[in-house]
Amino acid sequence: MTENPFFRASTLAYELPPFAEIRPEHYLPAFERGMAEQLAEIAAITADPAPATVENTLVALERSGMLLRRVRGVFDNHSSADTTPEVDRIDAEISPRLAAHRDAIHLDAALFARVEELHARRAGLDLDPESLRLLERRYTAFVRAGARLGAEQQVRLRGINAELATAASEFRQNVSADSQARALVLDSAEQLAGLSPDAIAAAAENGRALGREGSYVLSLKNFSNQTELASLTDRSVRERLLTASLGRAAGTNGPLAIRMSALRAERARLLGYDTHAAYVVADETAGTVEAVDALLARLVPPAVANARREAAELAKVAAADSVEEIAAHDWAYYSEQVRQSSYQVDSAALRPYFELERxxxxxxxFAANLAYGVSFTERPDLVGYHPDVRVFEVFDADGTALGLFLGDFHARASKRGGAWMDELVTQSGLLGQRPVVYNNLNIAKPAPGEPVLLSWDEVRTLFHEFGHALHGLFSDVRFPYFAGTAVPRDFVEFPSQVNEMWMVWPEVLANYARHHATGEPLPAELVGRIEAAESFGQGFRTVEYLAAALLDWAWHTLPEGQEVADAEEFEAAALAKAGLAVAAVPPRYRTTYFGHIFAGGYSAGYYAYIWSEVLDADTVEWFKDGGRSVRESGEVFRRELLARGDSRDALDSFRAVVGRDPETAPLLARRGLL
Structure with a gap:
């Protein structure tokens, strides 16, 4: 297939993939050739008769696999953001083959021998800091991938990795299919009473797009507590919506979760660790299971106490509706009533002030320009992977071109739930590549000609994901192995969480929060009430999150051989043991649709959000109280942390910004846990 667009580097700006030319039938041939080419490049490294050097071994390894990188970046996005049955079939086929390919590299004895030999004499190599770190990190990666295991153990390891890859693909597709099947279909607008007019119109548009003209469809977002629960006045509709959400993939993914956790426990034991969690955190900033245990255990009691205090407030309001006991489908609704009565904050009334484009x-x-001096120019001449995708060229303060940012903001049936950032081209000084990054969100698309109005949480998500995008765009490293967000999992959410602070930064908020029809600014006194109302909900949000984090932890602290008979029973027991069995506050993700840990990269790592928030809250205080201008602080944060990727220890980058080790007090204050 000489016409396959993946077989050559793109000639478009910044090597943006030529999406107009790419078709599903191009993927498998490109994957197959890409894997073959990289294995040939590895064979050339190991066949080199010259003694191993950083240049002929590690740098050569960094240069390998260019075709595979091109196709992998595009396919991963296609399978998540705009999938089809054909793409799903390719995903199911290629996932275990890619796992086998990774093993073929990491378990190549001759390649590891060269890396090990370099590592042994690293002190005398006189390497620059980034090259030395590449040697150390690559060596660690080989060891953690099983390079020191015996032949029989490596055979079993390969089998485990292939089975896990297949199971992850199946888990992901099950969640996607059942989420679509369980979308709540309503016959009349009256059943949506309480939603804003634009949200009702979006539900009607969603029904039309899904082939249900005349119906109103609420598609499920990837988390448990659907956002519409805060507004729907019909209690039975709320119950139907939450029931649909909580029951996703229960029949298919429960057994898969049990099998995957058992395989991970077996692999951890093979590699010398007591549990999968111990294996994971050994290479994260947390370092030990005990460190994670200590943080989570410290947070649970005050978080639950906060939630129970909130529940008492909700019960007072619910009594007026003759609701005797707050159920899970009531919590968000009566929280909204408290916000309106106690804080005079009406979430639906806020939406007109948050129009997507503005x-x-x-x-x-605007915030990125304020803090870092960068600017954005839309490039309609560059084609994205879907008609909804917009392409922006990013420029530094001095006019230097940095890269491309792609925004894909709207929900559709072919897109998985949630929001995420990833890269199509990774920055690298070695390869002469500048970054091409994208954000995916799931904002409901309104009827044609109507404005796209956001909720407060959707505004936060937009800022959050763009924080990841900046991490990729500002990357300034030599080796692609270290670029952008390729940092420890419990550090990667830190920059994106810091970026959330700009949504309420006075100068930024005043610039964007304006009524889409009148242009009137968001009333200044309302901002303080919004923040006070946010504090009221911290008990719920913290318990919801901790329940998911400790559920992940429970699955992945299982030792090898400990059998689980039923996933739902295991989940209930785990939450009870953790002190988080709060019936009215279900986990943010239940086991059977917890894609982060069973179909993504967060297994034994969902604690990362709260671990990163320790750094985030501390850094926000540094931004506020440093005696520097926003621009000066932004330059320090960019130069010492965002640009560094993983080219030095993550916590060293934090210390280079803040000037000390992280402290937990700002997080505890933010979460109301002091």
């Missing part, structure tokens, strides 16, 4: 340009982009 939030993006006058909020997200």
């Amino acid at each position: 939030v993006l340009r006058d909020g997200v982009f």
